Amino acid sequence: MTGAAFGIGRIHWQWLAALAVLLAALPLVSETNTPILLAVWALFALSLALMWGFAGILSFGHAAYFGLGAYTYAIASVNIGESTVPVLLALLVPALVAAIIGAMMFYGRISDVYLGVMTLVVTLILNRFMNATAGDAYKIGNARLGGFNGIPAFPTLNVPGDPKMEIYGTAYYYVVIACLFIAYLVARWILSSAFGRTLIGIRENEIRMELLGYNVPAYKTAIFSVCGAMAGLSGCLFANWAEIVTPSVFSLGTTAEVLIWVIVGGLGTLIGPMIAAVALGSLKLELGHQTLVDNSLVLGAILILVVLLIPRGFAPSFTLWRQRLAQAQVHRRQARGTRRRRIALQDVKQ
Amino acid sequence: MSEPVVETQELAVRFGGVLAVDHVNFVLRERELRCLIGPNGAGKSTFFKSLTGQIRGANASGRVLIRGQDTSGWSTHQIVRLGIGIKTQVPSVMNGLTVAENLWLSARRTAGHDGADAVVEEILSELELSAIARRLVGELAHGQRQLVEIGTVLANKPWLVLLDEPAAGLTNVETERLIAIIRRINQTATLIVVDHDMHFVRTLDSLITVFHQGAILLEGHAEKVLTDPSVREVYLGNRA
Numbered sequence: 065m066t067g068a069a070f071g072i073g074r075i076h077w078q079w080l081a082a083l084a085v086l087l088a089a090l091p092l093v094s095e096t097n098t099p100i101l102l103a104v105w106a107l108f109a110l111s112l113a114l115m116w117g118f119a120g121i122l123s124f125g126h127a128a129y130f131g132l133g134a135y136t137y138a139i140a141s142v143n144i145g146e147s148t149v150p151v152l153l154a155l156l157v158p159a160l161v162a163a164i165i166g167a168m169m170f171y172g173r174i175s176d177v178y179l180g181v182m183t184l185v186v187t188l189i190l191n192r193f194m195n196a197t198a199g200d201a202y203k204i205g206n207a208r209l210g211g212f213n214g215i216p217a218f219p220t221l222n223v224p225g226d227p228k229m230e231i232y233g234t235a236y237y238y239v240v241i242a243c244l245f246i247a248y249l250v251a252r253w254i255l256s257s258a259f260g261r262t263l264i265g266i267r268e269n270e271i272r273m274e275l276l277g278y279n280v281p282a283y284k285t286a287i288f289s290v291c292g293a294m295a296g297l298s299g300c301l302f303a304n305w306a307e308i309v310t311p312s313v314f315s316l317g318t319t320a321e322v323l324i325w326v327i328v329g330g331l332g333t334l335i336g337p338m339i340a341a342v343a344l345g346s347l348k349l350e351l352g353h354q355t356l357v358d359n360s361l362v363l364g365a366i367l368i369l370v371v372l373l374i375p376r377g378f379a380p381s382f383t384l385w386r387q388r389l390a391q392a393q394v395h396r397r398q399a400r401g402t403r404r405r406r407i408a409l410q411d412v413k414q
Numbered sequence: 415m416s417e418p419v420v421e422t423q424e425l426a427v428r429f430g431g432v433l434a435v436d437h438v439n440f441v442l443r444e445r446e447l448r449c450l451i452g453p454n455g456a457g458k459s460t461f462f463k464s465l466t467g468q469i470r471g472a473n474a475s476g477r478v479l480i481r482g483q484d485t486s487g488w489s490t491h492q493i494v495r496l497g498i499g500i501k502t503q504v505p506s507v508m509n510g511l512t513v514a515e516n517l518w519l520s521a522r523r524t525a526g527h528d529g530a531d532a533v534v535e536e537i538l539s540e541l542e543l544s545a546i547a548r549r550l551v552g553e554l555a556h557g558q559r560q561l562v563e564i565g566t567v568l569a570n571k572p573w574l575v576l577l578d579e580p581a582a583g584l585t586n587v588e589t590e591r592l593i594a595i596i597r598r599i600n601q602t603a604t605l606i607v608v609d610h611d612m613h614f615v616r617t618l619d620s621l622i623t624v625f626h627q628g629a630i631l632l633e634g635h636a637e638k639v640l641t642d643p644s645v646r647e648v649y650l651g652n653r654a
Contacts, residue, residue, distance in 0.1 A: 070511065264511070268508035272508060278523065279489075
């Protein structure tokens with residue numbers, strides 16, 4: 065290609081393979097409960113990183129699709145009695161809802177802060193609604209929504225087609241890790257496709273892309289829906305991990321956390337927000353064991369520090385630092401070469 | 415005389431109490447080069463935007479026909495897909511992407527994923543941008559950015575090119591080069607050029623439409639228009 069790489073580096077397969085081996089070996093030395101949760105959060109962060117970092121769509125209400133994935137799975141699995149169809153529905157329902165909301169916003173030319181407010185309002189409405197579903201009237205088939213207490217007992221993941229073969233513990237850990245890797249590769253594939261490059265163009269200048277003949281609202285709706293599905297999958301995996309779904313999946317806290325992960329990890333990268341989700345998620349879990357400092361306070365302080373000190377976030381700053389280091393090395397090598405040539409020239413003259 | 419490729423019938427644009435485009439009837443024919451001139455606030459750019467669907471809905475009335483198709487109410491991307499390239503008044507480029515990436519995005523829509531690279535190469539060499547192909551557009555000088563935007567317009571392979579103030583902020587050398595490029599484009603495409611730089615417009619030596627207070631004041635060749643007392647008065651006031 066004519067130098068048109070769109071800032072998307074190639075996949076370092078050797079690093080990916082090494083990471084896969086490490087993660088595959090992790091259950092040999094550690095419990096899997098916490099790593100499962102961290103991987104679910106990494107997947108959730110990936111979904112927002114793709115949408116915000118590459119399509120420029122800032123949603124303050126990404127938790128809506130996470131929560132919809134979780135609730136859809138729980139409701140469907142109670143009614144169906146096994147997990148295969150509920151998992152598919154947990155992808156489809158958030159994708160469909162995101163497509164409808166996205167189409168309304170993007171064809172309605174809503175953008176910037178208005179878009180942020182609208183997505184936030186959707187999440188808050190879902191949160192309020194789910195909290196108000198305590199009565200017997202709030203049933204979908206056999207599934208009682210349960211209001212504040214949520215849906216506590218539903219069939220968890222099983223081998224497709226065999227409801228008796230439940231997937232839990234280490235096996236579930238491998239399923240979540242596989243989902244994370246697949247989602248990452250799908251995101252990379254999207255970005256390397258013409259569709260992904262068009263999204264990057266839209267992020268850079270929506271009006272120019274429209275003037276080039278691209279149907280900008282359609283592209284934005286499509287990626288909003290894809291990322292809604294990805295967030296839905298993370299919600300579904302979370303529901304299977306927690307074995308209970310409550311309205312807290314739609315909370316402001318959930319929405320704020322994923323935004324912080326993406327900002328700290330670095331906008332415009334996929335790996336940065338995933339690493340930030342794991343690192344900040346671990347920190348949150350550690351802080352949860354003590355009562356001295358509120359963990360939201362610590363997360364907020366980290367966010368402020370990152371915004372002030374490394375506004376690009378960790379991953380882009382690290383890349384920039386490596387590039388500068390490489391450039392400095394090249395300059396040093398060139399300077400050494402020039403000095404040697406000068407000395408050689410002086411020797412010849414003498 | 416060839417068939418009209420762009421035609422407006424009673425086109426009007428109103429912003430609140432201001433009639434920015436006042437029931438304009440305009441005709442442009444195949445392979446024509448037309449300059450739209452007029453002082454600031456004459457309605458040139460508003461007229462230009464209403465041709466391309468950037469202003470539509472309740473603000474606009476009348477009809478816009480492009481190759482006989484009524485495009486009134488169409489969105490910008492639908493109108494562009496008829497084969498139109500648009501350069502805006504303020505350079506509208508993707509600053510965070512390289513020159514080649516800007517051109518690629520334009521070429522990709524018409525030439526496809528596989529054919530885009532060849533079109534990018536062609537435009538880079540035609541506009542002598544090869545040396546800066548890998549530089550971020552946001553880092554370039556104004557003149558280079560103008561050229562990149564023209565490049566994105568051409569990479570779409572349009573039959574109708576609309577250039578809004580392409581010479582704004584260019585040096586004399588860059589303007590001369592732009593004139594050569596416009597002449598080259600005009601060998602295969604129809605052009606509308608909006609500008610108020612009289613020297614630039616005179617050099618293009620085309621049919622000129624003069625806008626004043628949202629309406630067409632006069633149409634004719636450069637010599638006639640630029641010496642017309644009413645045009646001089648519009649531009650310079652009674653001092654002329």
